[in-house]
Amino acid sequence: MCGIVGWVDFTRDLRLEGATVRAMTATMALRGPDAEGIWLREHVGFGHRRLAVIDLATGDQPMTVERDGRTLAAITYSGEVYNYRELRDELRGRGHEFRTESDTEVVLRAYLEWGEGFVDRLNGMYAFGLWDTREQRLLLVRDRMGIKPLFFFTGLAEGVLFGSEPKAVFAHPETEPVVDTDGLRELLSFARTPGHGVYRDLHEVRPGELIRVDRDGVHRRRYWQPGYQEHRDDLDTTIRTVRELLDDIVRRQIIADVPLCTLLSGGLDSSVITALAAAGLAEGGGGPLRSFAVDFVGQAENFRPDSMRDTPDAPYVHDVVKHVHTAHEDIVLDTATLMDPLTRSAVLTATDLPTGMGDLFTSLYLLFRSVRERSTVALSGEAADEVFGGYRWFHDPRVVNADTFPWVAMLPQSQRTVLDLDLLRSLRLTEYRADAYRDALAEVDHGPDTDPHNRRMREFSYLHLTRFVQILLDRKDRMSMAHGLEVRVPFCDHRLVQYVYNTPWAMKTYDGREKSLLRGATADVLPASVVARMKSPYPSTQDARYEQALRDQLGRVLDDSPARVLLDEREVRALRESAFEHDGFGASRRSIEQVLSLDLWLRRTPTRIVG
Template sequence: MCGIAGWVDLERDVRAEQAAARAMTGTMALRGPDAEGLWVREHVAFGHRRLAVIDLAGGAQPMVVEEDGREIAAITYSGELYNYRELRDELRDRGHRFRTESDTEVALRAYVEWGEDFVDLLNGMYAFGVWDVRREKLVLVRDRMGVKPLYYYRTADGAVLFASEPKAIFAHPLAEAVVDADGLRELFALVKTPGHGVYRGLREVIPGETVRVSRDGVHRRRYWRPSYAEHRDDLGTTVRTVRGLLDDIVARQTIADVPLCALLSGGLDSSAITALAHAALTARGEGPLRSFAVDFAGQAEHFTPDAFRPTPDAPYVHALAGHVGTTHQDIVLDAGDLMDPLDRAAVIDAADLPTFGGDIFTSLYLLFRAVREHSTVALSGEAADEVFGGYSWFHTPETVGADTFPWLVMAEADLTALDTGLQAELDVPGYRAQAYRDALAEVEHGDDPDPRNRRMREISYLHLTRFVRILLDRKDRMSMAHGLEVRVPYCDHRLVQYVYNTPWSMKTFDGREKSLLRAATADALPESVVQRVKSPYPVTQDPEYERALRETLERVATDSPAAPLLDPGLAGHPTRRSAEQALSLDVWMRREPVRVLV
């Protein structure tokens, strides 16, 4: 996994300014607790914080390749290549000699062999920078689904800074953390505009994109996105193909030189991954698999079913763990845990931005902290709903037919914490409307004449390129704050592309959500889990938590640095969501070196 940072200035010798590169790298010690590295040449500085997962002894970074005793390329790399063994064999056949067993060296030598087209050969989750010594060129690369983050920033004098996290970029004296009105729109819109970094001047490398920095300027190239292809398989073949892909994907993603576990919610998504991972480990003589679930104290007493969350997780978690035979542990949290001010502040520090999800973020942060005591790598069921069509709004006519992002129809996407004048100035509804039009314009339909398929393809595309990135970013920030690598099998681009082009009638052939995934994995699961209706990531229903939220808001409201942004009467009548928004803004503006311009 790891944290990466870099600074390229083609008009300046940066060798005398290593302190700036070291400061950038040092901000990400939590992402890479095992080692730190710095590589500096005339126009480039690469930093690296390492979380050792593959080739613990030999994978130190930044890594350099030489030819005839001269450096020709260097890399600072974060992530995992799941096909690195096959690529290494091919590169050896082409004359490359490897010094390590790491996937990092495979990525670097693949660039040396194939140039920028090497990205088409990679399977994994990754974000990295390659410096081509001979061409004085930086190439930034991000994986197809955006599992790993990567940001870049052009300074006033033309230099380019990049890093896994904004905080690393803003540790450099040439960068300034400013959020203007456009940044606030993005922050509150809940649409995750590709490339938008919220902070002024900050961009994300778009998933499936490369960014080249050279004397010719900065050039972006999209090498992958979900695209149209005719689906010719019948239903039986489609189900078998999905299962075959999942078996291969999970087997690859259970390879690690450190302890590995699964995150288990008792839903279809995580249960399928847990069952297949346990089978893969057992087949290699490496089982049993450890599994972890989050739960809340008193949840059995306080849980009230609703249309969004019809069932609690715990009974299904235990049914799956018993059926499969994992070594399972529940991580049980109470209101005090969720309201701990140090942990809530640590969540904001990890995210570099306000996190309006409240206890969802804090509980995930605390779950990952507990998991890290036992494992360095975890498998997650994230993204199955986006790939297979699991959310309720995929199946509700009013949301499918709405002229906006479907999750905005169902979710609480209001701005209730903000001052009404500021809300009018920001016009977030207008921002969302334009973002929606921009997203639809990207969708390819080919020669598909079926209006139902065309609309559901649009709905799927919106989720795969916008919504899932909100969840992947949350997962990455909360896990890497503890040096925990979380792998996401459902984000394998082969599975995404195949299911994306499967007709909607096949995706719902049994009249339910995620029909293909259920049919493909039912034999590995207990019947109760197979039949369970979708229930999203849990939130606490303990009334003590909401009381604590309101009491905390009353204490901070009068002297909050966020007060100019907030409804002046908020503390007297907050909803749970508005209280979470206000408290998150308060902590962010107290702790982060940010200027908010409105």
């Protein structure tokens, strides 16, 4: 993993702009703590901050490839291509010679061999900028599921900027972080429109998208998205295929030249990854596998079932540890640590935007900080719910049939808004969200399938795989890379996603439960308790002192908050006096987190809000 930046301008000599490219690159230091590199040519400047994971000795970037003393192409690259060894062997057979052992050089030479079609051959998580010196054009490429982030900015008088995070772009002296009406709609609607960067003139490269920038402008092409394919396998074959895919995926993703671990919650998803990774390491003569879990002081002893969680994580975590024999460590957090102003500020710095999700971000940030002290690479169970249909609302007819995004339909109807009513009327969030929802459904390819329920569940899956999972992957990336920790996501392998996406819903729920295929494919490597456990999302603290601390903080920011232009002050004051919920998903607590997040964002960043 790394942090990348770039600047292309066909009207000026960027060899004279090294200071600006270095300033942009410096913002990515946390993503890449091991090395820095700058590459400048007449119309292009690349910057790179490296987190060394593979080929520690010769994998520095930006990387170039030459022929007869002439540079053919250059790349600034973040991520991992898991099939790079097979590609390297194929390219060697086609006459290519390699000077490094890195996957970065494989990507460069794959482009030279196959042109833009090279993206179809890559398996992994990646985001990169590639400059073709012969054609004088820039390619921006993001992996199929959007595991690694990539933004580009079109607001300069001439040229394009890009970076792993918005802060890299806004380090350029000719930019300003401005959020206009459209940006506020995206920020507050919970629609998560692919490609929308929230800030004016800032765009996100979509998952599975290739962007070409040349003298004729910016040209966008999606090279992959979940699409219809007829599923011909019977149930037994389907279960067996899922297992074979998972075995291959995990085997590829445990390759690293640095310490590796897993993130373990005691749920089905992370337990599967932990069990398969432990087995893979043992087969290769390695191990034991290290594992880490996050917990909160007193949570296991005083747990109360809430609206999303029936059981605490800790007992199931320890069942897996005993079953798989990992070298395990619990990272236990208290309220004071979660509310520490420096931590909350660091989370905002990492995200560039307010999140409103409170301890779901801060606890992950703190977990990753501890993990990074012991490991450089971690495997996560993220995205299994989106792939296999694990969320409870996949099985709730009210939500399935709702004419909006499922995660919006799940919100309590009684939740009060803390946003200014005049602002809400001007933003027309309901209409904006409805338009985004219709646009999403219009992308779904149903093929010849005419079964109404299959069609609806395909739409449901598509919404999660292209919208909702982006929220979680972005959280994972920002919180981990703030500590220079690489987190790999095996369930996002596009081969598995595509195969399960096209499996009929009846097969996905063949035993009457959520994630039937995943459970059936992996039950043999798991303790019985985990196989039987109901879905429980990422944990949130139930400590009443945490909610009280939120309310105290709310009282301190009420009178002088720069976010007052967005808020209904009367509702915010009433919120502070509302009844305690002791539920991490409670409406009042979420609203308080939203206010505090907006306040911190506008206090700590130079963002300008314009109507």
